Amino acid sequence: MELFALLIILIVALGAGLLLQWLPMRHQPRPNWSQRVPFLGGGTPDSHAWSRYHVRYYPMTLLLIAFEMEMMFMYPWAVVFVEKGMKAMMEMGMFLAILSVGIVYAWREGVFKWQ
Amino acid sequence: MAVNWLHKLAARGSVPVFPVLGKQGDSALRHLALSPQIELVDSPRHASVLLVAGEVPADRFEPLRRVHDQLPYPFTTLWFRSEPWPHLERVARIDDLDDLPGALVMAHRELMEGRRGSAHRLLPDEPPNPWEGEGDFGQGGEGMMGGVPYGRPMAMNMEDDIRDGLTLDSLTFRLGPFFFAFPPGMAAEITLQGDLVQTWQTQLAPYPQPLDDVFFNARERPVPIAEVELARARHHLHRLFHALHLAGLENVSLRALRLAHGLSTSNTLEGLRRALSRSGFFRLTAGGGVLGPEQARMIGGPAARAAGLDDDLRAEDAGYRRLGFSPVCQTAGDTLARWRQLLDEIDQSLHLARLAERDRVHTERTGSVETPRGPWSARRPADASALFDELLPGLEWGDALAAVASLDVAGLTDQPVGTRPSGESRAVRGGTGNDV
Amino acid sequence: MFSELFLPVLMVIFMLVVGGYAVAVLDRLVASALGTPQAGGIWLAPMARGAWLLTQHANATEAPDWRAWRLAPALYLALAAGGLAVVPWSASLVATDLVTSVVLWGSVEALATVVIFLHGWSANSLLALIGGYRYVALGLSYILISMFVLIGVALPAESLQFTQVVASQEGLWNVIRQPLGLPLFLIVGLGMTFWGPLNLADSTDLAGGTASEISGPPRLVWDMARATMLVAFSGVAATAFLGGWLGPWLPGPLWMSLKMLAVLSVLLLLGRLLPRLAPERCVTLMWVVLLPLSFIDLVWAGIGALL
Numbered sequence: 114m115e116l117f118a119l120l121i122i123l124i125v126a127l128g129a130g131l132l133l134q135w136l137p138m139r140h141q142p143r144p145n146w147s148q149r150v151p152f153l154g155g156g157t158p159d160s161h162a163w164s165r166y167h168v169r170y171y172p173m174t175l176l177l178i179a180f181e182m183e184m185m186f187m188y189p190w191a192v193v194f195v196e197k198g199m200k201a202m203m204e205m206g207m208f209l210a211i212l213s214v215g216i217v218y219a220w221r222e223g224v225f226k227w228q
Numbered sequence: 229m230a231v232n233w234l235h236k237l238a239a240r241g242s243v244p245v246f247p248v249l250g251k252q253g254d255s256a257l258r259h260l261a262l263s264p265q266i267e268l269v270d271s272p273r274h275a276s277v278l279l280v281a282g283e284v285p286a287d288r289f290e291p292l293r294r295v296h297d298q299l300p301y302p303f304t305t306l307w308f309r310s311e312p313w314p315h316l317e318r319v320a321r322i323d324d325l326d327d328l329p330g331a332l333v334m335a336h337r338e339l340m341e342g343r344r345g346s347a348h349r350l351l352p353d354e355p356p357n358p359w360e361g362e363g364d365f366g367q368g369g370e371g372m373m374g375g376v377p378y379g380r381p382m383a384m385n386m387e388d389d390i391r392d393g394l395t396l397d398s399l400t401f402r403l404g405p406f407f408f409a410f411p412p413g414m415a416a417e418i419t420l421q422g423d424l425v426q427t428w429q430t431q432l433a434p435y436p437q438p439l440d441d442v443f444f445n446a447r448e449r450p451v452p453i454a455e456v457e458l459a460r461a462r463h464h465l466h467r468l469f470h471a472l473h474l475a476g477l478e479n480v481s482l483r484a485l486r487l488a489h490g491l492s493t494s495n496t497l498e499g500l501r502r503a504l505s506r507s508g509f510f511r512l513t514a515g516g517g518v519l520g521p522e523q524a525r526m527i528g529g530p531a532a533r534a535a536g537l538d539d540d541l542r543a544e545d546a547g548y549r550r551l552g553f554s555p556v557c558q559t560a561g562d563t564l565a566r567w568r569q570l571l572d573e574i575d576q577s578l579h580l581a582r583l584a585e586r587d588r589v590h591t592e593r594t595g596s597v598e599t600p601r602g603p604w605s606a607r608r609p610a611d612a613s614a615l616f617d618e619l620l621p622g623l624e625w626g627d628a629l630a631a632v633a634s635l636d637v638a639g640l641t642d643q644p645v646g647t648r649p650s651g652e653s654r655a656v657r658g659g660t661g662n663d664v
Numbered sequence: 665m666f667s668e669l670f671l672p673v674l675m676v677i678f679m680l681v682v683g684g685y686a687v688a689v690l691d692r693l694v695a696s697a698l699g700t701p702q703a704g705g706i707w708l709a710p711m712a713r714g715a716w717l718l719t720q721h722a723n724a725t726e727a728p729d730w731r732a733w734r735l736a737p738a739l740y741l742a743l744a745a746g747g748l749a750v751v752p753w754s755a756s757l758v759a760t761d762l763v764t765s766v767v768l769w770g771s772v773e774a775l776a777t778v779v780i781f782l783h784g785w786s787a788n789s790l791l792a793l794i795g796g797y798r799y800v801a802l803g804l805s806y807i808l809i810s811m812f813v814l815i816g817v818a819l820p821a822e823s824l825q826f827t828q829v830v831a832s833q834e835g836l837w838n839v840i841r842q843p844l845g846l847p848l849f850l851i852v853g854l855g856m857t858f859w860g861p862l863n864l865a866d867s868t869d870l871a872g873g874t875a876s877e878i879s880g881p882p883r884l885v886w887d888m889a890r891a892t893m894l895v896a897f898s899g900v901a902a903t904a905f906l907g908g909w910l911g912p913w914l915p916g917p918l919w920m921s922l923k924m925l926a927v928l929s930v931l932l933l934l935g936r937l938l939p940r941l942a943p944e945r946c947v948t949l950m951w952v953v954l955l956p957l958s959f960i961d962l963v964w965a966g967i968g969a970l971l
Contacts (some may be wrong), residue, residue: 476861
């Protein structure tokens with residue numbers, strides 16, 4: 114039931130956001146082409162902005178995926194942690210340590226310098 | 229009616245103004261930055277009034293038309309110390325700096341309350357390229373590249389990336405004369421790959437910047453050193469104001485501006501310096517933009533001293549030597565070193581001004597003067613914006629703009645400005661939040 | 665059933681409206697305290713700005729992705745509403761008392777990155793595009809820190825439910841029990857709403873970044889979404905670290921409001937006091953300094969929970 118309420122809340126908020134944009138815009142005329150030129154301080158672009166953008170932080174995203182998978186395991190782990198005691202701590206510690214080696218490796222390889 | 233009520237409420241807010249800087253327009257910018265009712269915005273989409281401050285030369289008319297048309301309806305224009313274009317309807321021209329905030333507020337209110345109609349578009353309502361294609365989804369035409377889909381070509385990869393050699397698409401564009409992060413009037417053609425600058429070509433040099441008359445007088449006859457040094461400190465504080473706004477430190481930038489407005493020998497830089505270092509400006513913001521020795525010699529002035537060259541014409545003046553002057557230098561030559569250098573020079577200028585005022589010392593050497601822009605002996609410091617073409621490729625966008633802000637490349641006007649505009653010499657206090 | 669559905673929705677809408685307005689007023693207060701001149705009454709200014717935005721025409725670019733462009737501010741608002749829905753005002757006064765509210769908040773944070781990128785990308789304009797892509801680097805970095813810190817908070821509570829997290833703080837608030845937690849979480853908050861030093865998406869060096877091409881009603885919704893996300897974040901921070909509704913003499917919801925106001929003030933102050941970080945420095949800082957610190961915080965929390 115709560116999840117359903119959450120869903121309703123999300124839909125209502127989304128609808129409110131869309132309505133708040135659409136209602137005043139209903140009667141506005143379509144902007145001219147001269148208004149639609151992207152703002153570049155008065156200059157002109159050569160092409161559309163959409164392009165194969167060189168994302169320099171790509172190696173970092175691979176590192177993130179590794180940690181994300183670990184995070185997924187930590188959610189249920191957090192709930193049973195106190196019950197299981199030291200054993201749970203050790204297990205998660207091993208998991209974290211292995212992944213930390215990954216960070217150190219990435220750091221040494223200059224992932225964070227965006228080469 | 230609900231519409232009127234909404235418009236009346238909208239009329240009472242602060243006025244968002246997009247400033248277009250013409251020659252010597254930055255005095256208006258600085259005056260408005262401290263006005264409580266005016267909000268200077270960076271994008272014309274966020275503005276309701278277009279302020280043309282200072283005379284815009286004819287080669288920048290087309291960019292001005294483009295920016296004018298980029299403001300959404302309803303909007304209006306106001307021209308400050310420049311002649312409004314004749315085909316615009318009902319536009320006002322203001323010449324007095326003190327009247328400017330009031331005129332802007334009035335323009336916005338009239339616009340909101342319907343007493344003034346919105347301005348109209350200047351450029352024709354045409355897409356950038358007529359649609360020439362065959363397919364339903366933008367493909368077609370002839371050959372591999374086909375037609376020009378939806379008005380503009382798609383980006384193509386031109387060059388290998390400078391840092392890692394991966395060739396993806398480059399975006400080439402011209403960033404125009406009215407981009408606030410540039411020196412006023414500068415336009416450049418830039419190629420970016422990702423957010424890294426691949427090439428930079430300055431196409432329009434920035435306007436020659438005005439200088440306080442005391443520097444012109446210093447070339448003719450001895451002038452009080454206190455006056456010269458205060459003018460120098462004021463110039464540097466204005467540059468600091470611009471850079472701090474770019475870095476996102478709005479309140480510190482206004483503090484620098486207020487300091488510059490009421491600058492006298494009793495002021496000290498300590499508060500500002502402390503605010504800057506406590507905010508982490510030197511640790512958190514961008515570095516990069518290291519000047520080589522040749523480049524440093526070309527630009528001269530504080531930027532060269534930040535790169536380690538200790539040339540300063542003031543060292544050759546007996547009056548300064550009597551006050552114990554010696555040039556301050558940094559060694560790193562990058563953006564942060566230039567800011568440290570600027571702060572040190574402001575400090576030094578205030579210190580010299582204090583001593584000079586007490587002892588009534590004058591400059592002794594005529595014929596040459598060390599301006600805040602650089603040394604002026606035989607030739608006036610010239611525009612050095614070609615420096616950017618070598619310095620900026622390879623820098624990331626934020627670093628590149630910070631380097632542009634830290635270098636004073638505009639040349640000097642050949643005549644003094646005359647008396648300072650009436651609003652500038654008053655110390656403008658920050659708003660206390662009282663209603664108008 | 666009607667009251668079970670209707671009341672939560674009303675609650676969240678009320679929090680959105682009041683919270684957004686409160687952030688606008690508070691931001692102006694902070695600005696004028698720090699020296700930026702503000703005109704007119706502080707209470708009227710946000711309303712006047714909102715009215716002006718409603719009367720301004722919405723902007724268009726040459727070939728944007730219309731659906732995504734108009735959806736992005738509304739989606740961000742919906743995410744903020746989702747966050748507000750799990751903030752507990754007292755042991756029984758929660759819009760939706762999910763058993764896994766920590767997980768929900770984590771997904772809100774992750775999706776925020778997507779939405780902000782979408783906002784920048786869909787405008788098909790260079791400055792907006794750069795803002796969107798630049799932000800993703802930051803967005804991917806803060807997620808991990810946030811999750812480790814929140815898991816640390818969930819350990820003593822033995823539950824992922826925010827009401828349980830608050831209940832576990834009856835003896836001692838988490839801000840004292842896990843001292844590293846709140847500072848790290850505040851940095852995450854600044855990142856999530858790209859506020860102040862972490863404003864890589866809508867920054868001044870991009871003439872407004874993802875917001876450089878929007879005007880009128882879409883801009884109003886975008887600004888409101890940012891403000892309400894700040895409120896949602898401060899609600900979660902107050903719940904997880906400052907003991908939520910716990911406190912003597914005053915009723916629970918009032919304590920919660922006070923704590924949220926405190927967190928909001930700190931965030932808004934930090935937003936005005938610190939300069940914008942360079943992206944490379946930001947990413948390096950987050951992965952090399954803050955992530956190990958969050959590991960330490962987790963270990964500390966674990967040891968604390970076992971003792």
